[in-house]
Amino acid sequence: MGALSLYGAALRVPGIPRVVIALFACRLLAGMVSLALLLAAEDVIGGFAGAGLVSGAYAVALTFTAPVWGHVTDARGLRRSLVVATVLQALAFTVFLLVAAGEPHPALLAAAAFVVGACTPPSGAVSNSVFTGYVTGEQERKTLLALSGLLTESVFILGPLIVAGAVLLFSPLAAVLATAVISTAGALWLAGAAAVAAADRERAERPSHPDRDRFVWPPGQLRILTAIALGAVAIGAVQVTSVAHADGIGTSAGLLLAVTACGGVLGSLLYGGLRLPGSQTTHLVIALAGYGLAIATLGPEPGLALSLVLLFVIGFANGPADGIEAALVSDRATPETRARAFGLLVSANWIGFAAGSALTGYVVEHTATGSGAIVGAVAALAAVVALVERPRPARPAATGDLPSGKGAEHAGS
Secondary structure, three states, rough: HHHHHHHHHHOOOOHHHHHHHHHHHHHHHHHHHHHHHHHHHHHHHHHHHHHHHHHHHHHHHHHHHHHHHHHHHHOOOOOHHHHHHHHHHHHHHHHHHHHOOOOOOOOHHHHHHHHHHHOOOOOOHHHHHHHHHHHHOOHHHHHHHHHHHHHHHHHHHHHHHHHHHHHHHHHHHHHHHHHHHHHHHHHHHHHOHHHHHHHHHHHHHOOOOOOOOOOOOOOHHHHHHHHHHHHHHHHHHHHHHHHHHHHHOOHHHHHHHHHHHHHHHHHHHHHHHHOOOOOOHHHHHHHHHHHOOOOOOOOOOHHHHHHHHHHHHHHHHHHHHHHHHHHHHHHHHHHHHHHHHHHHHHHHHHHHHHHHHHHHHHHHOOOOOHHHHHHHHHHHHHHHHHHHHOOOOOOOOOOOOOOOOOHHHHHOO
């Protein structure tokens, strides 16, 4: 009951249950959109080369526009940015469906998918800003960020099932339409949440200062984002390795990836419901180290039973990472730049995932499946190294070295 009581306390914060439910609907976009676009493009174009271009265009757009939407959210407010992006993405989905209904050139369909990705609503930045700015209790914030990570893990189980059902009952374009409807409904419901309005009021009442609209890299933020990107490289490596390994042992890649996601759900659930000693940086180091060692053990390409156990452990170790990373990024951002920081977190994850998938695919193609696991293990352990803070040698104070006030606040940060 201890773990459940922490979740209960977090969900009793006024307005938070609606944010969590709306966030789940928004998170389904991540679990559905790439697969839906890929299947729709393959059906329309008739080949996976062009379909991969379409799916990749969406991912590239999301990677580079997430920080832009974070800036808009910081500058214009949570609700306004969410509504504007949601309306634009609904229009972009409509254009994609209209283009796909004809006989488009792959480049035209890819351009439409790019616009869909560029208009992705900043629901993660908005909800994380609510969790870290509106919620006052430290334990409640930690639990809610872990719950956000749990939702991310769970949608990669449920999302593909919804897409598969829409394709089976109707068509691939129906799966794209379902994705658009779920994403739009979730984002608009999130925008209407009282907790989002309260967070916007708090932002409006905050005293203005010269740095309000200028993003300043806080100490340690770049190091955290580097570790996040390296961890995402490992995730991309695991996905490609799992698909290749499934072929080698004669089983379904979907089964292996589903088991990994189930481990992630359980890991996130337990982490959010426990009071653990040590800092969150320490927790992330432990999670990444366990993740890396488990991936390395997958390298010798074990049989089905041991592979399932290892992939569950890999998911379990990685599950809490999303929530911890969001907390670390938030802790190093100012209230005025928090949404931008969350946008950069999204970019770091997508860049790392794309790099890990591409590199591992090349390595597996030219060597062996086990080499892909080594790529993931090395990336995870490199993330651990990036997180280890080097002690800075103390320098003697000099008269007038730091003026009081503005310089002193950065010295103590």
